[in-house]
Amino acid sequence: VIGACIHQLSIQDIAVRLYSPPTIKTVVTGFGGAEKRQVQEMVRILLGFDRLPRPDHAADALAAALCLAVYDFSKIRMGLS
Secondary structure, three states: OOHHHHHHHHHHHHHOOOOOOHHHHHHHHHHOOOOOHHHHHHHHHHHOOOOOOHHHHHHHHHHHHHHHHHHHHHHHOOOOO
16 A cells, blocks of 8 residues: 555655654654653654644654654755755
């Protein structure tokens, strides 16, 4: 399924970035082996939420978005973008 999605996005010239779970966990918590609850708590703290994002998949999506933001910001700072 993911291959079909990536293919369709590429046809539309939409960039796709894939990050492994350990990469996302490292960016968000500083530890690639972090537990789901730790990731949720850091997402809550980093985004200034009063409570944990729900459902769990929402926290996963927000963590992936934070990962993208960190990587893109780093590329801009390094003059690679």
